[in-house]
Structures are given as structure tokens and as C-alpha cells.
Amino acid sequence: MVDFWFNYIWPVAWIVIKIVAIVIPVMLSVAYLTLAERKIIGGMQLRKGPNIVGPFGLLQPIADGLKLFLKETIIPSGASRGVFILAPCVTFVLALVAWSVIPFGDGMVLADINVGILFLFAISSLGVYGILMAGWASNSMYAFLGALRSAAQMVSYELAMGFIIITVLMCVGSLNLTDIVMAQKGEYGMLNWFGVLMFPMAVIFFISTLAETNRHPFDMPEAEAELVAGYNVEYSAMAFALFFLGEYANMILMSGMTSVLFLGGWLPPVDIAPFNMIPGPIWFAAKIAFCLFIFIWVRATFPRYRYDQLMRLGWKVFLPLSLAAVVIVASVLVAFDLAPQV
């Protein structure tokens, strides 16, 4: 019995505890990300943003969540019920599953798998299904158009993202996320980060993540002026909340991915006394917050792309540029014999 406990129950319970320890902070950050977004955009537009519910509006997300939770979920009569309900669940679950391979600190990772970056890439490429399913199942042409746009867009930008990831992988020589972070460790602190060494690639990657998460200025699927609200126009209450949560969790995930690939993950920017005493997860959180700030900043600043321009940017600008990046990085690595020897 004791054996059984230690061999089966306890490991499983331990994994469950770890999962909870990851999910709860992620959910909380999603909630407060919405507040931060409204506050920051408010600040940029010389408004106050939410400030009624709680001190500085701090309870606003809770109130919003409660409202969505208590409302009735309406399923349109022409909808394909099963798929309609499945769609937000898929979006939400995928946004959470990906966190299992993100390293928060040295060894602080739920599943330290060999192909971590591929796993992340795979999961993020699945995100399109939630949207497609929602658009199709709603049986509404606005939703459907939004879904089609989004699918085309995500598939287009994934290519550029994939190539940029390859440039990083060539410098690391491993697909493991912890290895990727450790490869950026060096005596020069943040000068070793791939975001500094390969700045243009980092920029392309970041812009692609904007498109991948359907954020401004690439929020075609949701273009409210043209498509009412895009793929989720028929959703309400909890189903809508799941989409919302999934989308924002995806934003945080993409920021995490950018941090791991280009901003040195949990590493401090300068490896000297006051900085390297702060624990890794805090640095990691700070970097994610930095990326999220840019997400919001971009939203407040840029007008929306027209759809053909968006496709042009993806296929005619980013794809060739990222391909060139792969060739250049590979050539430099070979020419100066810098390729990692694994």
C-alpha cells in the first residue's frame, strides 16, 4: 500500500500540485492583464481608465469575470452545438497546455522535454482550430469570415516564426527550452541574449507573434468595424469568457516564448551583485511584462492593417527576410566555426 502510494499516487498528486501552481498565476495575470491594458491605453490617450471598482479599479477584472460568469450562455439555434461548445474549450485548454514546457527558472519547469520549442510551436499552431471551429459552428457569416481570415493569417505568419526559431536553434544546438536559455548565459550579461545578437530576427518574431495571437494591428479576425466582432460574435457569457481567457493567456505565452528565445529567459540582464540576487522567476515575469507592455503599446499606437497588406507583409516581406536570416546565421556559424558542438 505504501509502495503504491509512493509509486503512483504521490507522483501524480505532485504533478497536479505543480500544474495548479502554474495555472493559478497564469489566470490571475490574464485577469490583471486586461486591467493593465485598459489602464495603459487610457494613460496613452490621456484618460484615466477603470477607476471605480476598488482602489485604482483593481477589482475591475473580478467584477468583469463575475458578470460573464453569471450571464446565460446562448447557443444560436442554427449552430452546430457540439462544435460550438468545443471551440472555446479548445482555445482555452491549448493556451494552458503550452505552459507545461516553459521554464520559469533553472529547473523550474513542469516537463523538461527534449523538443520543448517544437512542442510550443505545435501548440501555438493548433490555436487556429478553436477559431475555425467557432466560426464554422456559429452558422453566421460574420463569424465564418472572421474565422477564415484568422486561419489564413495564422498559417501565413507561422512560417516566418518557424524560420526565426530555426535561427535561434542553430545557435543553441538543442530544442530544449532550458538549453536555449542557458545558451544565452555569459559574462557579458544581456549582450549575450539572442535578442541583442540577432535583433532583426527578434523584431520579426515579435511582430509575427502579434499576428499569431490576432492582436493589433493584425486583429483582422475581430475587426469590429467590418465583421462586428469576428469569429466570436455569437458567443456570450462563459463561452465568450473562455475565448477571452485563452486569447490573453496566449498573449502571455507568446511573451514568454519571446523572453525565452530572445531575452534570456530567467537570466538577469547583468550578472553582478544586486541583479543576480533577484530570483530567476521574477526576472522572467519582468521580461514577460515588458513584452506585454509592447503588445499594448502597439495596440494603442498603430492603425489596423488592411487584409491584403497583412498577407503581403507575411508572405512577401517576412518570409523572404526570415529565410535570408536562416541562410545568414548558418553561414556565419559555419564561416567562423561558431556552430555549437553537440
Next chain:
Amino acid sequence: MIQALAFYMFAFMTIASAILVISSRNPVHSVLFLILAFFNAAGLFVLLGAEFLAMILVVVYVGAVAVLFMFVVMMLDINFVEMRQGFLQYLPIGGLVGLILASELLTLAGSWIISPDASRVGAAPIPDGVTNTHALGQVLYTDYLYLFEAAGMILLVAMIGAIVLTHRRRTGVRKQVIADQLARHPADTIELRKVDSGRGI
């Protein structure tokens, strides 16, 4: 035990969703089950220790190929009743193909019994001490370099073919030329004129 459990779960789900692919009435549901089948197959790959293959399966088949399937199927306007009508008519042919496939699979499976020596030659175990991504890379770009490059050329042919057969240069469309737009200067397009009142230009 956990591994065995996982195996049976993935295997069962793969087969179940594969059956649902062909039995569900709605093609969109079929594609969704197909995706589920791919996904579970990826799980089986992981259990085999081929994690790279598993991830590539998800990225390529689920993330790209099946999305295009979905695209096409969602936009089709199919009369499902009509589609079902030929079912009995084609059943014998379908059954025959299935039978042939089954017997072929049996031949393959039986090969290890018929010629036990063959397994000795065929086995190419993953080298110790490296991940299978690494092991794959080591042979792909050295031993199989020729095939790798040739496969690239084949994909290029496919791309050229698709463009040749479908791309049409339409006349009368006004394409956006970004460079021209950027090169435009206010001085080229705006002219300030003094207008006398009541005269116009």
C-alpha cells in the same frame, strides 16, 4: 503501468477517431476526428521515444495540412444525402480494396515470421547518448544528403506546378505599390494656389 495505460488510451482513441472519420455524416466533423487521430498518433510516437517525429506530425499535419482540409471542407456545399446514396453501390469495391490492404499488411507483419533473418539487417537502433532529434539530423544531412536535396527539388516542382496551373494575371487590377507610395512627397502632389474670391481656379 502508466506507460501501458497511456498506450492503450492513445491507441484506442486513434482507432476510435479513425472510425469516426469515415462514419460521421458531416465532413467537418470528419476532419475534426481526423485531427484527433493525428494527435493520438503523435502521442503514440512519443511513447515510442520518437518525440521529434511526434511534434513534426502535429506541426505539419495538424497545424498546416488539416487546416487546409478544414478550409476546403467548410466552404463546400455538399448534399450529404446524395453523397451517401452510392454507398451500397461502391461497397463491394471498397470492401475489396480493404481486403487487399489487410492482406498486404498481413504479408508485411508475417514477413518477420517467414524470414526471421530479415529483422537482423533491418534494425537500425537510435544511437545511445543522443536525443533522437540529434540522431535524425546526423544522418539526414550526411548519409541522406542526396535524398534531402532531391526532396527539396520535388517540392519546388510542386510549387511551380501549382502556380503554373492556377495563377492568372488579371488585367485591370490596381495593385498597391508600396515603394511608390513611400516615395511620394507632398511637393509632388499638393499645389498651393492663391484663389481670388468668386473666381475659382
Next chain:
Amino acid sequence: MPLSEMPNLVPALPELFLAVAILALLMIGVFLKSDTADNAMRTSRQIWMLSILTLVLTALLVLTVSGERLYTFNGMFVTDQFAVFMKILILGGAGLTLLISRDYLEMNSMGRFEYGILCIFATLGMLMMVSANDLISLYVGLEMQSLSLYVLAAFRRDEQRSTEAGLKYFVLGALASGMLLYGSSLIYGFSGTTNFTVMAEMFAHGGDYAPSLGVIIGIVFILAGLAFKVSAVPFHMWTPDVYEGAPTPVTAFFAVAPKIAGLALFLRVMTGPFGDLVDQWQQIIVFVSIASMVLGAFAAINQTNIKRMMAYSSIGHVGYALIGLAVGTETGVYGVLVYLGIYMFMTVGTFACILCMRRGERMVEDISDLAGLSKSQPLLAMALTIFMFSMAGIPPLAGFFGKFYVFMAAVEAQLYGLAVIGLVTSVVGAFYYLRIIRVVYFDEAGDPFDKAVSRPIAFVVTLSAAIMVFFILYPALLLDPAAAAASALFGG
């Protein structure tokens, strides 16, 4: 990979050059202006010229690399005298068919630069097939060739017949590829290797493994896949439709280069890795050969469309060529090589004549349209007569010698039945070839064809006709290299 580990690239130099040239041509084609119809035409003409130049340069490279047997790329690629011979034939066939294609393309508003590029892409695939020394490289080369050909068949995409031909070819071709792959997987499963050299040792008499049932089933499947690609009976059904539907220059290309490449692959695979299993596959080849000859002879009689007739005729020719393989000896292979060399020029010349069948800027394809050709264009009529006599195998034209060598090989190997059936079908075949000559010379004249014969076509017709007639004077030009190639295939 350190440079020291680079594989030896010299044996594959022609292929590498061709591949790089394709990429370069593609870039040139894309960046040259083709915004208006005139510009598009000019671009396609430039690319057409460059494609032919590329093929010529590749042929020169093939000749410089020639020599003893060399392996590279981890034993997946082989070059020897046989490969050189076949590659020269393929490059020649592709170059000549490309040469005669220009006017048709421009006249039927198919002047897009991708045509030439797809043609040399297919040629690259064929060269890779000829040099394959591994089941996977065989498949890869074959797929590259087939994919390009599918697109070429449907190249006239606004014409229903052409797209139908492309689709038909694609679906059936995919099936054939599937069979080939299945056969390959069986052979790999039972032998544990995909490499031809290793396989040959393994299956050699007194080797480690007796050929098991699985290997034999695998060989049958591979044979079926290859037979489809060279359109041998019983896998010929696609041929007439595709030949008729595809644009005529494409049909000419189909009838020449892929056939040679496919037969080269037949020879390489059957005499190489499975050379010692000749007892197992000989009956199959004998059957395929007889069936092809008979069907080619009898089904062609009723055709009214000249492209369809040529399709059946090519099925018959494949049957004759396979006699040489069925024999399975060096003499047999020698016969096949000679046959293919002559077949190449004969077919290209015939198709060049067919491409002249224009009336009022439109192509006509019926045999009856040829009536009165002898009055309006006596030279062309004479050339066509030469080709038809040659195809029928009437001495002293070249076509006779092609048949002569394969029949001799069959007789030498005491396969008298095969030789006799070959002779009988030749006589039947002569009937429909001679019918064309009758139409040309004796039938009531219709409207004359357009007189203008462009220079490339005139050149090809003259060259091929001259070779048909004067082959008897200098046969050594073809026979010596063929003999060397055949002996190279048998480890000489």
C-alpha cells in the same frame, strides 16, 4: 559538416549543374518582364533558348564525367558507361522535343516561361532515375519526373482536354507510384536494405539469403509501377487519352524522354539488384512484352487521330524494347540500347512532322488531314514516309536495325516464341504505318497545310530523317557506345 566529409560531387556534376541552372532560369524567368502578352512571349522565348543551352551543356558535362563506375552520396548515386549512354539519349530527346515545341506554344498562347523549366525539371528527374542506385533515390527521381510531367500534360489549362489529360495522368500515376512504393517497402522489409549494390550481393547465387516470397511480390509491384511509367500493357490505359489530350509538343516529350528513362530504370533494376533472380521475373517481362506488342499493333489500326495512333505505336515500341530485357543477357540489353537510340530520333522526327500539321493557324490531328501532303509539301511528305517506313522496320532504314538486334538477342537466348510474335506484330504494325503513307500520297487532296515550317522544326526533321537513312553507313556511331554501355551494366 566539415568540408572533409563532403560527399564526392564529381559523379553527380551534370545533375548538380542542371539543378542549379533550373534555379537560375527560374529566377531569370520571374524577373524578366512579362506584364504584357508581347513581353511574356519574349521572356518565354529567352527561357526556351536558355533551357536548350542548359541541356546541351549538361550533355557535355555528362560526356566529360564519363568513364568507370563511380558511386557517391553514400552509395545512392552511381554513374557508369550505361548511365552516360542513357543520359545522352534522354538529354538529346528532351532537347530535340524542346526545340520543336516553340511554335506550337507561341501559336496557342501557351507562351509561358515555365514550360521550358518544367521540361528540364523532368529531365533532371530522369537523369536521377538513370543514376539511381537505391530504392529511395529511384523513387525520388521518378517522382520529380512524374510531377513535372503531370503539370506539363495540363499545361494548356484553359483547354478541357488538356486538363483532363493532366488529371488522368496524375491520378493513375499516383496509383503507380503507390504500387512502386509498396513493392519497395516489401523488398526493404525482406532484405533489410534499400541499396542496389548490397541487394545484388544478397540475392546473388550463393548469397546469404534465398529470395523469399515477399521479395518476389515486391519485385512484381515494382515491375507494375515501372510498367505504368513506360506505358506497357497491362498498365497502358492512360496512354492514348493523355497523348491525345496533352498539347502536341508535350506529347512528343512524353513519347521520348520518359520512355527512355523508364526503360533505363527497368534495365538498371532488373539486371542490377535482381539480376540473379532472372528466373523469377523473366516470365512477367515476357508477358508484358508480348501483350504490349500485340496491343500496340492491333489497337492502332482503328485510330483516326494521329496522336492516339502514336500512343499505341509507342506502346508497341516499348514491347519490342522489353524483348531485350526479357532475354536478360548482355546481348539483350545491347539490343534495347540500340533500339532506344533509334526510337528517340524516329519519334522526335515524326512528332516534328505532326507539329507541321497546321491549317489556317490551327492544329489538325486527324490522319485523313494528311491527304495530299505529297502535292503541297513534298519534302515533308518524304520525311514522314521515311519515319513511317522506319517505324514499320523496313530495311535499310534505321528502325529495322533496332528490331533486328532485339530479335537476334531473343533468338540467341532461344526465346523463339517472343521473336516470332515480335515479327508478326511488326507486320501488323506495318499495316497502319503504311496506311499513313497511302493517305499522304494517294488520297484525294484536302486543303493544303500552312507552308511556313519554322527553322527548328525543319532542322529536327532533316536531322532525324538523315539519321534514319544514313544509319546503315555509320552504324558504329551508335553501336559501339551501346555495346560499351551494355557491358558496363553487367559489371564490365
